[in-house]
Amino acid sequence: MLASPPMPAPAFTLIVPGLLWPRPALDDTVRGLRLPGLERLLRLGMATRATLDESDWWRDRFALPAPLPAAALRLLDLGGEPGDLEWACLDPIHLAFGQQDATLADPATLALDATADAALFAAIAPLFAGLGTLHATAPGCWHIAPRVALPPLADMLHGGLSGRHLLPPGDAGKRWRQALNEAQMQLHTLPLNQARETAGMAPINSLALWGGGRLPARAASNFGGLLADDAVLRGLGRLAGCATAPLGDGFDAEAISGRTVVARVGTLSSATLQHDALRWREALQALEARWIAPALAATDRGELGAFALIGCGDGTALTLRYAGRDRLRFWRRPAPLTELYP
Numbered sequence: 230m231l232a233s234p235p236m237p238a239p240a241f242t243l244i245v246p247g248l249l250w251p252r253p254a255l256d257d258t259v260r261g262l263r264l265p266g267l268e269r270l271l272r273l274g275m276a277t278r279a280t281l282d283e284s285d286w287w288r289d290r291f292a293l294p295a296p297l298p299a300a301a302l303r304l305l306d307l308g309g310e311p312g313d314l315e316w317a318c319l320d321p322i323h324l325a326f327g328q329q330d331a332t333l334a335d336p337a338t339l340a341l342d343a344t345a346d347a348a349l350f351a352a353i354a355p356l357f358a359g360l361g362t363l364h365a366t367a368p369g370c371w372h373i374a375p376r377v378a379l380p381p382l383a384d385m386l387h388g389g390l391s392g393r394h395l396l397p398p399g400d401a402g403k404r405w406r407q408a409l410n411e412a413q414m415q416l417h418t419l420p421l422n423q424a425r426e427t428a429g430m431a432p433i434n435s436l437a438l439w440g441g442g443r444l445p446a447r448a449a450s451n452f453g454g455l456l457a458d459d460a461v462l463r464g465l466g467r468l469a470g471c472a473t474a475p476l477g478d479g480f481d482a483e484a485i486s487g488r489t490v491v492a493r494v495g496t497l498s499s500a501t502l503q504h505d506a507l508r509w510r511e512a513l514q515a516l517e518a519r520w521i522a523p524a525l526a527a528t529d530r531g532e533l534g535a536f537a538l539i540g541c542g543d544g545t546a547l548t549l550r551y552a553g554r555d556r557l558r559f560w561r562r563p564a565p566l567t568e569l570y571p
Contacts, residue, residue, distance in 0.1 A: 240489045240535040241480075241524055242452075245516065246283050247497035248540030249547060250509060252570040258506045259566040264513065266522035270538055271564035273556060274549035281546040284386040286539065287462065290491075291448040291469050296384050298442025300372055302464030305444060306473075307366045317379055317441040319363065319371045321349050323431040324395075333385075333395070334431055335499040341368040341433075348421045349433060356411050360404060370460065375441075377404055382441040386461055395437050405438060412436050444468070453488030462493055479519030482532055494520060501542060528553050540569065 250258050284297050300316040321341065323334040341349075346368035354363050361375035380402035383395065397405045413435050416422060422432035440461070448469040455466035458476045466473035476492060477484065484490070494516060500508035521538065528536045531553055538549045547569065 239453075239485050239487055239533060240537070241485060241527075241533050242489075242491040242537045242539065243520055243524065244283070244286065244491065244493045244539045244541065245497060246493075246495055246541045247499070247501035247509070248513075248516075248538075249542030249545055249570055250501060250506075251504070251543065254504070254506070255567055255570050258509065259569075262510055262513070262566060264517045264521075264566065266517050266525050267513075267538075268564060268566065269525065270521065270549045270551055271566070271568050272561050273558050274538075274551040275555075277548045277550075279546050279548075280544060281541075282384075282544055283541040283546075284384050286541070286546060287386070287465060290452070291450045291465055293445055293448055293465075296382075296442060297386060297440070297461075297465075298444060299384065299386055299440025299461045301442055301444035302462075302468065303370065303440070303460045304366060304372050304464070305467055306460040306464035307370060309364070309366055309372065311444040313443060314374045315379065315441060315443050316372050316374055317382060318385075318437065318439050319357070319373045320369060320437045320439075321346070321353075321371070321433045322435050322437045323433060324435045325431075332502070333437065336369055337499075339369060339431060339433065343368055345421060349416075349419070352415055352419055353412050353436070356408050356415065360408055367460075371436075373438075379441045380405065383437075383439040385437060385439045386459070395435065395439075397438060409436055409438065451489060452491045454485070454490035456484065456490065456492035459493060459495065480523035480527070482527055485533070492520075525551065529556055 288295060288297050300318040301311040303318065304311050304316055320336065322336060323339060324331040325334055346365060350365040350371070357363050357373060360377045361373040363371060363373045365371050378401050380397040380399050382397060396402070396409060416434050425432050445468065448465060450469040450471060452471050454472045455462065456474055456476050457463055463473045472488070476494065496512045496515065497509055500512055524533065524536045527533045528551060535550060535552045540547045
């Protein structure tokens with residue numbers, strides 16, 4: 230009787246938006262920073278670069294057309310029923326106004342609880358009654374099923390859009406722009422926001438309309454598991470039949486469990502968008518300790534067949550692929566962290 234061939238070791242892909250710090254400041258930002266795992270990946274891994282946004286990467290890997298229907302996917306993960314309706318996200322946000330532009334604050338820093346979210350919803354929902362049916366699905370995550378045609382909307386999966394991108398363009402967006410402007414005025418006088426400012430918290434001063442589209446009938450992927458704290462991506466995994474779960478604290482071989490798994494760590498993204506070099510360095514050190522070094526070690530031990538790190542930033546994607554046999558490339562020259570951006 231012939232023995233069954235051994236099962237191939239699973240693969241692990243780690244996607245990290247914000248890993249590619251803007252090139253002009255990279256030399257100073259990484260000076261004195263020692264990250265043996267990432268440096269080893271840069272030295273021994275196979276590197277490829279592409280002009281690619283993060284949302285494009287996810288669409289390609291899950292065989293979906295553009296644009297990514299983020300609202301319907303997020304609603305699916307949060308327990309809603311998208312059905313065949315068109316959906317858009319309409320999220321309470323904080324815009325920080327600078328000298329030349331306004332930037333979107335990281336929603337995770339707003340600390341919206343259910344009570345605050347309900348107060349916001351009660352004040353704002355009537356303004357959009359003529360445009361669609363608005364649902365407060367979870368704190369900070371609102372969805373609207375439009376009765377009025379949506380204009381082309383922003384794709385904010387990777388964040389980083391300035392304030393001017395949040396207003397829908399063209400004639401189709403006129404009624405939406407009007408409602409959003411009225412919402413901003415209403416938010417300005419809301420007692421909840423006055424209390425937030427008194428407590429030193431960022432006020433909720435605008436809404437983000439984004440991610441419009443219908444839920445596709447299906448998605449397809451080679452990934453058997455998806456780990457992410459982003460509900461849009463977990464919805465994408467559910468649509469494709471992947472086992473989905475929150476990210477967790479770091480690489481866990483048991484979470485792989487014989488599957489090909491993709492995980493998204495978004496802790497660098499906000500620091501990159503805000504050009505906060507100190508926070509970016511700290512997040513990168515945590516990424517090294519919790520994800521890169523353990524995944525490399527598991528690959529060297531043969532527990533993983535391959536490990537891929539994909540860093541995104543500024544419309545570029547860097548992929549570093551590493552397999553156990555690559556550790557034998559002793560002749561490859563040391564690679565400094567500045568090679569994150571050549």
